Amino acid sequence: MKHIVIIGSGKTGRELALELSGDANVVVVDKSLKNLDILGDDFNGKKIWADALDINTLEKAGVKDADAVYVITGNDNLNLVVGKVTKRKYGTKKVILQVNDTMKKKIFKEEGLTIVNRTYLIVEVLRKCIA
Amino acid sequence: MKKFIFLLLIFLLPAIVSAKIVSLEELLKTPENFDGKYLQVEGEVIGESLSQGDGAWVNISSSGYHMGIFFSRPQIIKAIHSWGGYCRKGDVIRVKGKFFKQCQQHQLTDIHAQSIKVIEKGYKFPETVSLTKIKASGIAVVICLAAALVYIVREKYGRKN
Amino acid sequence: MIISPDRKDFSSILNILGRLVLGLSFFMLIPLVTAALKREVSPFFDFLIGFGICGALGFGLMLLFPMKKEAGWIHAFFTVSFGWLIFSLLGAVPLHLSGHFASYIDAWFESMSGFATTGLVLIQDLDHLSFAHNMWRHLTMFIGGQGIILASLSILTRARSVALGFYIGEARQEKILPNVVDTSRFIWKVSFVYMVLGVAAFFAILYNQGMKWDKSFFHALWIFFAAFDTGGFAPQAQNIAYYHSPLMEAATVVFMVLGAINFNLHFWLWNRSKKEIFKNFEIKTFMLSLFGLTGILYFSLRFCGTGEILFRKGFYQLVSAHTGCGFTNLNSLGLNHFPILGVLALIFAMMVGGGVCSTTGGIKLMRLGIIFKTFFTEIKRWMMPFRSVYKDRFHHLQDLVFSSKRVKEAFIYSAFFLLTYLAGALVAIVLGYPASLSLFESVSATANVGLSVGITNPTMPLLLKIVYIFQMWAGRLEFISIFVSIGFLLSLFKK
Known part of the structure; x- marks a missing residue:
């Protein structure tokens, strides 16, 4: 079974975690206990209440052996830093992170990371609604 | 005549002395009374004989109590034909041997058999x-x-x- | 702290129970096939009846009670608690039909003893029991043992710590893998590998002793179930003493210990670092406890015989007691001839048990370790300068801290067990049994061990039978069953 780490349990993170936990080993990391609690007590995965900027947290979450790591907190800079650290230090196969509005492109790869620009994606979708 | 009676007594004496048949219940409840003594026990053989080194074990059961009998010469066991199991009553044997509360050789309570006699043949009975x-x-x-x-x-x- | 389900919850719970009962019916096919293979006609029909009843009940429940709500932890708690109860009642049916039990209650006792991996027996004339029925007896231990591991890891780890307060704390850490399906796959994989090794080993020993090959296979399988699932049933009345084999005893010790280890530790050893054995808190506690108790046992037995008999007589019983298995190589009254200090050592071992998330019952090593460590830490604190801050760590798969919450949980838990041990003992004492024997038997039942000093007997009072059944149930489910039952009753009054 795949091992997936999701850093950031906001609205997106939560939905992703619940979706994936059906047939993958999902570990969710968030600094806020409330966010983790909203996942529910029945969450079929592991919750880690800690700061992602701490190397120990990343190790505890098992990023080293993970098949994919999603870094999707609300803080773009944090996402970039953690994403890069994960890729460089642990060489995780797939590191996907989200940014809100730092770059113009929708989805692109950089230094082995997959970066999803959420604002730009939504703009695209909205544009297509009236096309 | 006197000589004859005397010889008879000498022959019978060991038989009288060792004719004591002890129930397994008594043996297990008060083993210290019989430790190291020669005695006889009776019971139904169950399962099968299990070898250990050059010897073999036979387990007997009587009124819900059990005892392991050790045979240093397992050929004697061949006298047993029916072993207790499902729908099968084992032979009831009378074992003559030495009882140990804590056998030095096997470190547990057992009887080292000298001889056995099948006093009741076992049989297979049909299921109802x-x-x-x-x-x-x-x-x-x-x-x-x-x-x-x-x-x-x-x-x-x-x-x- | 009240777990009170409403009508929709009840429906879902009964639905899940229906599915479980259906699963049980499939398990009953195993002894059915055994009866067919061994040409045991009457047992064949016994299990056909069992299969039919379970199947009918299973489908019936699923039909009458549709899944109204998504399965959540509250359903899991009820399902687990009542599951054990229902399984034991249903599993008793084919047993009672065998004719080897004085009453249905006796059969229920044996069935609960099986599913709760206890090992206390009320069966009569075990040496003449059919292969099919023996298969079922041992299968219940397998189902119960694997079931409790799965339940504790996947279900009981997920509840709100607030709602059940003290219980969940320890178990929370014990998720092997995040996903429940993966966790159960792992458990099955490991159990299967051990099963192959165990059956092979036991088979070799028995076949070598002269047992026929098919009987050797069955005995090997059954002894494995009873050893690894730390149950303690054996196919013959004399338990392990029947085999008179030091090899058999040594082999069972290996599997008893394997079954008593926290399943998380198995995972760690298989997939991660093998060095964890030396660092692990529970293992260290186990070693200390075993070493200490062996010493006490040696000391007490010395006055009752020569030192050499310690191994077979004393140590085997100690390992059996500590791992919660219940195998014995002594004759039925053997324990009664133990010196009192030895008996107390065994009682202590039984009270403690094995690792958390294993098939063993009792207070568990983790909690014992925490309690002892806390005592020493407190004493150290009194001796240290007034303002020094003292925080101790321990290593259990990862480095953890002695939080006051954890300590509180350990103490409350242990208190529950001790109270139950004493309550059961009191009942027996009131009924006329000697104090130390009463305590022994009560602990044996609650901690799901299975060693007996003779109180457990078809002639024992009905009240005691019921009390022990209840203790086995409560102890196996770590008292969740009690809270769940209270919540259930209260929810009935709520309406």
């Missing part, structure tokens, strides 16, 4: 299967299959909706 049981099983299976059918039909029907 009551008709009620067969009928009940039939009914149970039928109800089960009926319930299964209803369930499967309901699932399929439910899905169509």
Whole structure:
């Protein structure tokens, strides 16, 4: 079974975690206990209440052996830093992170990371609604 | 005449002395009274003989109590033909041997046999299967299959909706 | 702290129970096939009846009670608690039909003893029991043992710590893998590998002793179930003493210990670092406890015989007691001839048990370790300068801290067990049994061990039978069953 780490349990993170936990080993990391609690007590995965900027947290979450790591907190800079650290230090196969509005492109790869620009994606979708 | 009686007594004495048949219950409840003594026990043999080194073990059962009998010369065991199990009563044997509360060789309570005698032959007896049981099983299976059918039909029907 | 389900919850719970009962019916096919293979006609029908009843009940429940709500932890708690109860009642049916039990209650006792991996027996004339029935007896231990591991890891780890307060704390850490399906796959994989090794080993020993090959296979399988699932049933009345084999005893010790280890530790050893054995808190506690108790046992037995008999007589019983298995190589009254200090050592071992998330019952090593460590830490604190801050760590798969919450949980838990041990003992004492024997038997039942000093007997009072059944149930489910039952009753009054 795949091992997936999701850093950031906001609205997106939560939905992703619940979706994936059906047939993958999902570990969710968030600094806020409330966010983790909203996942529910029945969450079929592991919750880690800690700061992602701490190397120990990343190790505890098992990023080293993970098949994919999603870094999707609300803080773009944090996402970039953690994403890069994960890729460089642990060489995780797939590191996907989200940014809100730092770059113009929708989805692109950089230094082995997959970066999803959420604002730009939504703009695209909205544009297509009236096309 | 006196000589004859005297010789007779000498012959009978060991037989009288060792003719003591102890119940397994007494043996297990008060082993200290019999530790190291020669005695006789009776019981149904159960299971099979289990070898250990050059010897072998036979387990006997009597009134719910059990004892392991050790034979340093396992050929004697060949006298036993029926061993207790399902629908089979084992031979009841009388064992003459030495009882140990804590055998040095095996570190547990046992009897080292010198000789055995089959006093009651064991036998196989047929199973009694009551008709009620067969009928009940039939009914149970039928109800089960009926319930299964209803369930499967309901699932399929439910899905169509 | 009240777990009170409403009508919709009840429906879902009964639905899940229906599925479980259906699963049980499939398990009953195993002894059915055994009866067919061994040409045991009457047992064949016994299990056909069992299969039919379970199947009918299973489908019936699923039909009458549809899944109204998504399965959540509250359903899991009820399902687990009542599951054990229902399984034991249903599993008793084929046993009672065998004719080897004085009453249905006796059969229920044996069935609960099996599913709760206890090992206390009320069966009569075990040496003449059919292969099919023996298969079922041992299978219940397998189902119960694997079931409790799965339940504790996947279900009981997920509840709100607030709602059940003290219980969940320990178990929370014990998720092997995040996903429940993966966790159960792992458990099955490991159990299967051990099963192959165990059956092979036991088979080799027995076949070598002269047992026929098919009987050797069955005995090997059954002894494995009873050893690894730390149950303690054996196919013959004399338990392990029947085999008179030091090899058999040594082999069972290996599997008893394997079964008593936290399943998380198995995972760690298989997939991660093998060095964890030396660092692990529970293992260290186990070693200390075993070493200490062996010493006490040696000391006490010395006055009752020569030192050499310690191994077979004393140590085997100690390992059996500590791992919660219940195998014995002594004759039926052997324990009664133990010196009192030895008996107390065994009682202590039984009270403690094995690792958390294993098939063993009792207070568990983790909690014992926490309690002892806390005592020493407190004493150290009194001796240290007034303002020094003292925080101790321990290593259990990862480095953890002695939080006051954890300590509180350990103490409350242990208190529950001790109270139950004493309550059961009191009942027996009131009924006329000697104090130390009463305590022994009560602990044996609650901690799901299975060693007996003779109180457990078809002639024992009905009240005691019921009390022990209840203790086995409560102890196995770590008292969740009690809270769940209270919540259930209260919810009935709520309406």
